[in-house]
Every structure is written in structure tokens, then in C-alpha cells.
Amino acid sequence: MSRLHILQxxxxxxxxxAEDMLEKEIVATERLSVDRRIAIYAEAYRLRLxxxxxxxxxxxxxLLGDEQFDALCRLxxxxxxxxxxxxxxxxxxxxxxxxxxxxxxGHPYVSELAEFExxxxxxxxxxxxxxxxxxxxxxxxxxxxxxxxLEFQPCLQRVELTWNVAAIRNAVDEGRTIDSPQRGDRPAAxxxxxxxxxxxxxSLDDTEAWALDRARDRATFGELCEGxxxxxxxxxxxTYAAGLLKQWIGDGLVTKIQTDP
Amino acid sequence: xHNNEVRRLPNLGFGLGLRTDHYDSVIAERxxxxxxxxxxxxxxMVDGGKPLHYLDAIREHYPMVMHxxxxxxxxxxxxxxxxxxRLKALAGRVQAAWFSxxxxxxxxxxxxxxDLLPLPYTEDAVSYIARRIKQVQDFMERPMLIENVxxxxxxxxxxxxxxxxVSAIAERADCYILLDIxxxxxxxxxxxxxxxxxxxxxxxxxxxQFHLAGHTNYGDYIVDxxxxxxxxxxxxxxxxxIRRFGAVPTMIERDDHIPPLRELLHELDRARDIARPILEEIAA
Ligand SMILES: [Fe+2]
Numbered sequence: 003m004s005r006l007h008i009l010q011x012x013x014x015x016x017x018x019x020a021e022d023m024l025e026k027e028i029v030a031t032e033r034l035s036v037d038r039r040i041a042i043y044a045e046a047y048r049l050r051l052x053x054x055x056x057x058x059x060x061x062x063x064x065l066l067g068d069e070q071f072d073a074l075c076r077l078x079x080x081x082x083x084x085x086x087x088x089x090x091x092x093x094x095x096x097x098x099x100x101x102x103x104x105x106x107x108g109h110p111y112v113s114e115l116a117e118f119e120x121x122x123x124x125x126x127x128x129x130x131x132x133x134x135x136x137x138x139x140x141x142x143x144x145x146x147x148x149x150x151x152l153e154f155q156p157c158l159q160r161v162e163l164t165w166n167v168a169a170i171r172n173a174v175d176e177g178r179t180i181d182s183p184q185r186g187d188r189p190a191a192x193x194x195x196x197x198x199x200x201x202x203x204x205s206l207d208d209t210e211a212w213a214l215d216r217a218r219d220r221a222t223f224g225e226l227c228e229g230x231x232x233x234x235x236x237x238x239x240x241t242y243a244a245g246l247l248k249q250w251i252g253d254g255l256v257t258k259i260q261t262d263p
Numbered sequence: 264x265h266n267n268e269v270r271r272l273p274n275l276g277f278g279l280g281l282r283t284d285h286y287d288s289v290i291a292e293r294x295x296x297x298x299x300x301x302x303x304x305x306x307x308m309v310d311g312g313k314p315l316h317y318l319d320a321i322r323e324h325y326p327m328v329m330h331x332x333x334x335x336x337x338x339x340x341x342x343x344x345x346x347x348x349r350l351k352a353l354a355g356r357v358q359a360a361w362f363s364x365x366x367x368x369x370x371x372x373x374x375x376x377x378d379l380l381p382l383p384y385t386e387d388a389v390s391y392i393a394r395r396i397k398q399v400q401d402f403m404e405r406p407m408l409i410e411n412v413x414x415x416x417x418x419x420x421x422x423x424x425x426x427x428x429v430s431a432i433a434e435r436a437d438c439y440i441l442l443d444i445x446x447x448x449x450x451x452x453x454x455x456x457x458x459x460x461x462x463x464x465x466x467x468x469x470x471x472q473f474h475l476a477g478h479t480n481y482g483d484y485i486v487d488x489x490x491x492x493x494x495x496x497x498x499x500x501x502x503x504x505i506r507r508f509g510a511v512p513t514m515i516e517r518d519d520h521i522p523p524l525r526e527l528l529h530e531l532d533r534a535r536d537i538a539r540p541i542l543e544e545i546a547a
Contacts, residue, residue, distance in 0.1 A: 007339035039416035130311035
């Protein structure tokens with residue numbers, strides 16, 4: 003290991019709080035002690051990451067308040083130092099961490115809100131793809147329908163939410179006072195996406211969630227219709243399924259209608 | 264070892280660091296007293312959405328240079344090839360006049376501290392870093408500028424002054440220097456050296472860009488916070504720098520407590536007002 007590498011490893015471990023080996027390496031002056039000089043870096047490190055997490059998880063930060071949120075940050079920062087070259091990706095395991103770390107693990111809305119906010123971020127700067135327009139559906143011959151498959155926006159995110167975390171995030175975004183966390187009867191399906199520059203999210207009923215997930219798994223329109231038998235009378239299926247397609251296209255979710263087998 | 268064949272970088276004039284807070288004002292007002300923008304490279308190393316949308320829209324009207332924080336040119340870890348590929352793609356996208364990063368390291372053993380960490384000023388570090396800059400410049404096919412950082416500690420290992428260190432690396436790597444006037448002021452205070460002496464030892468033809476910024480004075484040390492206007496002693500040092508280095512593209516960095524665009528433009532006009540008479544005097 004080079005001398006530079008040794009020195010940098012020591013410095014980094016000191017900043018991370020793992021050891022304190024820098025005393026021998028650093029010049030003290032009358033005005034400023036070595037401890038203080040190191041603390042400037044160590045404190046800046048934690049502050050910068052905490053600020054980043056406050057931004058990435060703005061609703062969770064508002065919900066928990068400074069003290070509780072920063073306490074969670076401290077634990078997370080110690081457990082997960084950053085690795086990515088961009089600080090934008092810091093906090094990618096925040097939800098998972100909160101899910102498994104007491105006392106947050108006892109309040110599942112914490113990890114659920116974190117997961118929801120992270121997915122919003124992923125939608126924010128995901129790759130742009132041109133959505134198809136409804137005209138493209140109209141141009142299909144009836145014989146092409148059963149075999150068609152869809153491709154979806156790279157920004158599209160699905161999440162299951164048991165708590166009212168979407169409402170909490172909405173309230174924070176709009177500067178309203180937030181409701182206290184409330185648990186629903188069962189997990190509900192939510193869809194997150196971006197249309198041009200604006201992020202959207204909405205809940206899905208069970209049927210649409212099932213169909214959307216299958217369609218994203220490359221099921222054909224025919225296969226979707228077959229599966230929908232379980233949910234509704236046969237005579238309603240074709241209209242319902244076509245309606246879903248139009249809705250998805252209208253929401254800008256679909257980037258390609260593929261008709262070749 | 265001054266190299267007289269160094270070609271000076273073009274004078275782009277007076278610019279600003281592009282910040283998300285100003286996207287809409289820039290597009291709506293398209294001010295003509297900003298000559299160029301410096302973008303924070305990592306903010307645009309994403310796949311799509313708002314960042315790239317605004318980047319392209321603003322690039323249509325203003326030249327851009329790139330400024331990165333994560334190359335870790337002084338770090339002991341190998342250079343990050345994926346990072347450099349993305350950086351190069353971005354440089355192509357905005358047709359960057361040049362790209363810069365800091366003369367520092369940002370983490371080691373796979374960790375990124377997301378800070379501009381100080382280097383020991385040694386001969387070994389000079390040759391190690393110069394070699395890496397050459398590799399980066401060859402890969403990027405664009406001129407690289409290295410920026411002097413604000414620092415809060417010095418290593419016992421250091422055998423050179425900071426200005427000797429910066430100059431030696433620029434000469435040996437055949438790259439340029441982004442001279443941050445505020446960082447000189449901050450480090451001079453924190454390490455008790457004479458900022459004027461620093462300026463006097465930087466090779467003139469190597470300096471391709473100036474940064475100006477505000478800072479926070481805590482009494483016994485100063486932190487480079489970029490959250491205040493530029494202070495008078497830094498303006499004075501800027502005047503000295505113009506006297507020595509001539510017409511060098513100048514910009515203001517503001518990263519916190521970001522004021523409305525017109526306020527920053529007002530501050531930028533002050534830079535113009537300081538530089539103009541000095542340059543006229545030199546020309547005469
Ligand atoms: Fe700077």
C-alpha cells in the first residue's frame with residue numbers, strides 16, 4: 003500500500019468514526035488544534051449526508067421532525083457510508099434500513115414512506131421515452147389485438163402501500179399540515195410515473211394492478227383478457243381491457259405497441 | 264519550469280454556476296449579462312427528466328463548462344472508468360469548452376465521502392496525480408482544469424507549499440488551473456500564509472478560470488460555505504489576480520441561501536467593474 007493510500011485510509015476511518023489515528027499525521031497550530039481541524043471534516047461529512055437525506059425524503063423528514071429524523075440518519079450514515087459518485091443516490095437503502103432497525107421497525111409507515119419517496123426520485127430522472135398516442139391503437143386491425151404486447155416507460159414504478167403515505171407526501175408537497183399515519187385494511191397497489199417533467203402517482207384497483215403487472219411482464223392482450231375472466235363476466239372483458247389500454251396510453255405510460263409475435 | 268508553449272484557454276467572459284433555483288429565470292429572462300454557465304457535472308449524469316431537459320434548453324443559449332466533484336484525482340483508488348465515460352458523454356452533449364475538478368481526493372477503498380479532502384503536498388503525490396490527470400485528459404479529449412480547494416488541515420508529510428504543489432502538477436500534467444480566489448483567501452487564513460505570495464507563484468499561462476464565492480468566518484477558522492456574497496478582501500485579491508493573470512473567465516459560485524438570479528448578476532457586474540479598468544490599464 004502506498005504512503006498516500008495509508009494516509010487516506012487513516013483519514014477516512016477517522017472521519018467515519020472508526021478510529022482516531024490522525025493526531026500523529028496533522029500539523030497543529032496555536033490557533034486551531036488538530037482535533038478541531040479533524041472535526042471540521044467529520045462534522046461536515048455527517049451534515050452533508052443528513053441534508054441530502056432530508057431532501058430525498060422530504061415528507062418523512064417533515065413527519066418525523068428534526069430530532070427523530072436526524073437520529074435515523076445518524077444510524078443509517080454509520081451503517082451505510084456512500085459509495086456512488088453522485089450524492090443523488092445516497093439513501094438507496096434507507097427504506098430497507100428503517101424496516102429492520104428499531105425503533106423504526108415498530109412503525110412500518112417509516113419504511114413505507116421512505117420506499118415511496120425513493121421511487122418518486124427514481125421516476126424523477128429516469129430515461130425519457132416517447133409515449134405512444136391513442137391513434138396507434140386505432141390503426142390496429144382487429145386480428146392484431148389478441149397478440150399485442152406493450153412496452154412501458156422506464157420511469158414507471160409500482161409499490162404496495164398499507165399506510166396513507168401517499169397522502170402524507172401530497173400534503174408536504176403542497177405545504178399543508180399532514181395527517182397522522184393511518185393504516186389501511188390491507189396493502190393497496192400504487193403506480194408512480196412521470197409524464198414529461200411532472201411526477202404523478204395514483205392508486206390502482208386490484209384488477210388494474212393485476213393487469214398492469216402482467217402487461218409489464220410481456221403478457222399479450224389475449225392473455226390479459228383470459229386472466230380477466232376471474233374478475234368479471236366474459237361479456238365485459240373486451241371493453242374493460244380496451245379501456246385499460248386507453249387509460250395507460252392516455253397517462254403516457256406506454257412507449258410501444260408491439261404486434262409482431 | 265515554465266512552459267512557454269502553453270496555449271491559453273479562450274476568454275469566455277463572466278459566468279455563473281448554473282443552479283436549479285434559476286432554471287426558470289434563465290429561460291424566461293435569458294439575461295445577456297451572463298456570458299456562460301458552469302454546470303455541476305454529477306447533477307447531469309442522470310438518464311432523463313428535468314435535469315437534462317433544462318440543461319439542453321439553457322445550453323441552446325449559453326456556452327457551458329463542466330465542474331465535477333467526484334473524480335478524486337488525488338485518491339489512492341483507481342480512476343472510475345464508468346464515471347469518466349459518463350463525464351465524457353456529458354461533455355459531448357453540452358460541447359463543454361473544458362471540464363474541471365478539484366485537486367483533492369473524495370474517498371478511498373470504494374467509499375465516497377462527498378467532500379473535497381486535503382492532499383499531502385509531496386513529490387510523490389505530484390507525480391502520481393500528474394500521471395492520472397494525463398490519463399483523464401487523454402480519455403476526455405478536452406482540456407482539464409484542476410481547482411485549488413479550501414482546506415482545514417495540513418499533513419506533516421507535506422514538503423511543498425500549496426502553490427508549489429498546484430503549479431508543479433499543472434506543469435507536469437500539462438493541464439490548466441482553475442484558481443478559486445476565495446479558496447486561496449480561506450486557506451491562507453486557516454493555514455496562516457500570505458495569499459499574495461500564493462498568487463505570485465502560480466504560472467500565468469496555466470490559469471484558465473477563476474472562481475469567486477462567499478464563505479463563513481467562525482473566528483479561528485473560515486469555512487468555504489458558498490452561502491454569502493463575496494467579501495471585500497476577496498474582491499481585492501481578485502483585482503490582484505486580474506493584474507497578474509489578465510483576462511481570465513470569471514464566475515461566482517453560490518450553493519446555499521441562493522438569492523434571485525438578478526442579485527447574483529449584480530454581484531457578477533461587480534467582477535466586471537473590477538476587471539475592466541485593470542485590463543484597460545494593462546492594454547495601455
Ligand atoms: Fe470553487
